[in-house]
Amino acid sequence: MRRAGPSAGPTPYLLILPAFLVYGAFLLFPLARSVHLSLFDWDGLTLATFVGFDNYIDIATDERLRAAFGHALVLVFFFAILPVCIGLALAAVLTRARVRGLPLFRTIVFLPQVIAMVVVAIAWRQIYAPDGVLNTALRAVGLDALTRAWLGDYTFSLPAVGLIGTWVSTGLVTVLLMAGMARIPAELFESARLDGAGAVREFFSIIVPAVRPEATVALTLTVVASLKTFDLIYVTTGGGPGSSTTVPSYEVYRRAFELGEVGSAAAVGVTLTAVIFALSVVINRRAERGA
Amino acid sequence: MNAPLRPRFAGLAAAAVLAVTLAGCTPGSGGTPAPTLDPDREIETDVSALGDRTLTVWDQEVRGGQDEQMTRLNAAFEEEYPNITIERVSQSFDDLGRTLRLALSGDNAPDVVQANNSRASMGAFVAADQLLPLDPWAEEYGWADRYPESILTYSTYSDDATTFGEGSLYGLPQVGEVVGVFYSKAKLDQLGIDVPADWEAFEAALRTAKDAGETPLLLGNIEKWPAGHVFGPVQGALVDSEEIQSLGFGNEGASWLTPENVAAAAKLASWQTEGFFNEGVNGTDYDAAWQSLAAGDGVFLMGGSWLAADLQDAMGEDVGFFVPPATAGEGARTTGGTGLPFTVTSATDTPDLAAAYIDYITSDDAMAILAETGNLPVVDTQQYAPASGVLRDVYTAFGSVTEEGALLPYLDYATPTMGDTLGEALQGLLDGRLSPEQVTEALEADYADFTAAD
Secondary structure, three states: OOOOHHHHOOHHHHHHHHHHHHHHHHHHHHHHHHHHHOOEEOOOOOOOEEOOOHHHHHHHHOHHHHHHHHHHHHHHHHHHHHHHHHHHHHHHHHHHOOOOOHHHHHHHHHHHHHOOHHHHHHHHHHHHOOOOHHHHHHHHOOOHHHOOOHHHOOOOHHHHHHHHHHHHHHHHHHHHHHHHHHOOOHHHHHHHHHOOOOHHHHHHHHHHHHOHHHHHHHHHHHHHHHHOOOHHHHHHOOOOOOOOOOOHHHHHHHHHHHOOOHHHHHHHHHHHHHHHHHHHHHHHHHHHHHO | OHHHHHHHHHHHHHHHHHHHHHHOOOOOOOOOOOOOOOOOOOOOOOHHHHOOEEEEEEEOOOOHHHHHHHHHHHHHHHHHOOOEEEEEEEOOHHHHHHHHHHHHHOOOOOOEEEOOOOHHHHHHHHHOOOEOOOHHHHHHHOHHHHOOHHHHHHHEEOOOOOOEOOOEEOEEOOEEEEEEEEEEHHHHHHHOOOOOOOHHHHHHHHHHHHHOOOOOEEOOOOOOOOOHHHHHHHHHHHOOHHHHHHHHHOOOOOOOOOHHHHHHHHHHHHHHHOOOEOOOHHHOOHHHHHHHHHOOOOOEEEEEHHHHHHHHHHHHHHEEEEOOOOOOOOOOEEEEEEOOOEEEEOOOOOHHHHHHHHHHHOOHHHHHHHHHOOOOEOOOHHHHOOOOOHHHHHHHHHHHHHHOOEEEOOHHHOOOOHHHHHHHHHHHHHHOOOOHHHHHHHHHHHHHHHHHHO
C-alpha cells in the first residue's frame, strides 16, 4: 500500500495550487479586503480612518438596517420555504400521477429559472402596475376592492416582491425534487398500497423522507438566493415605498455607491456573508442529523 | 484526528497572511498626491502652442441629441487644433456617477469629467482635492460675463466643500434644466380652461379637471425621486427663495420646520386627498406617467424640461409647458438647475488644454449647436428658442425663470443622504401615513445632522 496522509509530500498541494491561486485572487482576497475595509470609515475618496468595529455596532443599532435583515427573512419564506412546499406537492403529483407530456410540464415549471432576473423583474413590475394585468384581472372578476398599486403599497409591496421569488424558485425546487423522487423504487409504493396507504400517507411516509437530501440542496440554494437578492429589489421597488422593501444587499449598494459610505457598506456585506454562511451550515447540519 | 485539521489550518494561515498584507495600507492612501499648481504660472490660452497632446474626457452625453452635440463639438475642436486628440469615454448618468469615484482616486484619472453638482459627487471630489478650482481660467476667459451668476453658483464650492454656492468655481455646464408643468392642449380646450397664469389658477384648473372626471395631475413615483419635482415648485411658490437655496445647498442657517415649509408639504398632501393624482402614484412608473399624458389619460404632468423632446415626439403640437408664478405677471420660482458641469481633475497634466476645451464647448458657437441638436442651452436661452412647439415654451420658461424669477436647487443636492430622505418622506406623505409635520421633521433631521457635522 502507498503511503498516504501528511507524508505524501508537497505533490497534492502543488496540484491544487493553480486552482487555489485563482480562488485566492478572486474570492479570498476580495473577501479579506472587504473585512479590512469594514473596519474603516471611508468615503471611497479621501484617507480612511480606522474605527474598529464601529460599523458593525452601527448595523446592530441602525433601525433601517435591522429592518432590512427582517425583510430578507420574510423573503426567505417566499423564496425558499413556500417553493419547497409547493415543489414537494407538485413534484409528487408529476411523478406519481402518470401525466401525459411530463417533459413539457417540467420545462414550463423550470422556465422562470432560465430567464434573467432583471427581465423577470421588469415583467412583474408591469404585472403589478396600477393598470397592470393583475389589477385588470381582479376588476374583470368584480374584485375591484382588492386592486391597488401593489409595489407602491406599504403593506403589500414586500409580499408582492416575495411572490416573484416564489414564482422563480418553484421551478428549480420542483425539478430537483423530481430527480429525488425518481430514485424511489416502485416496490415501495406497491407495498405501501398493499398495506392500505392512500396517496397522502404515501406522500408523508415515503416521498418526503426519501427526498430529504434533494430538499436540503433546494433549501440551501434558495435561502442563499433569497438573502442575496439585489436585482429584483433594485428593479421593482428600489427598496420602496419608503424603506419597506429594502434588503441588506440593496443597502450595500446604496451605502457604497450612493452615500459614499464604503466602510459601512463593507460591514453590511460581511455581516450578510456571515448570516448566509451560518444559515447554510444550520440547514445542512440538520439535514445530516435527520438522515 | 490531526490530518483533517491540516488543510483548515493552512486556509486560516493563508487568510491571516492576506490580512496582514492588507493591513499595511489604509484605504485611500494609495492615490498619487494632487500636484499643486504654481500660482504665478502663465495661463496658455493658445491651444495650438501646447504641442501634441491627448485630452481624456469622461461625459454622460449618451442620448440622441446630447451625443450629437458632443460629437460635433469634439470634431470641431480637433479640426481647429490638429495637435490635439480627444479621447472620449461616454457612459450613462448612472454609470458615470458610480465609476467616477474610483476613476478619480486611481492612477489614470481622466483630464475632464462631468460631475454632478451635488454634495455627494462634486462636493465630495472638491473635499478630496480631486478637482481643480477654475478661477484663474474663469478670469482669463471671462466666464463670469458669459454665465448668469445664479448658474455659476451651482458649481461653486468653498475649498473644503463645507459651503455650496460660494467659493471657487469648479465647472461649467452646457445645458439648463427647469421643472414645470406639461399639459395637453386638447384637454384644456375640452375643459374650457386657459393656460394657468399663476398658482391659484393652476389649482383651480386641477379642480375643474377633477370635477369633469379627468385625471388632473399625473405622477409616477415608484422611483421615489419624482415626487420631489412636484414638491419643489410647490415649495418655490410658498417659501422664500433664499431659504430654499440654503436648504437645497445644505448650507447652515435655514430650517425645514418653518410654517411655510410645512404648508408646502400640506399643499402636496391636500392634492392627494382631493384626488388630483392618478391612482397608486407610489406604484406607478415615472415613464408610465408621462406616457399617460401622451395617451390622453391626464391633463397636467409636473416634470423636468428633459421630458420635452420625448413628449413632443409623442404628442406633436398638442403638448405645452409652463411654469406658474406665485402671482400672475412676476417671474416664477421653481426647481431647476444645470446639466452636469464639466470639471478639470487635479490629476491632469494639461490644465490649460482642459480649460480651453471647456471654454470651447460652452462658447456661443457651442450654444448654437446645442440648440440645433434639441438641447436647452444654458446661456442666452431665449435667443435660441425655436419658432414653435413645446421646446419654445421650455426655452421661454427657462429664460424667464433665470432672469426674472429664481432657479431653485434640487433639494437632494443638500446632503449625501437627502435624495433618499426626501424620496421616502414624500412617498409616506402621498400614502397618507406621514403628516406634513412628520415630513418636514424628517427632512430637518437629515439637514441639521449634516450641517452640524461640518
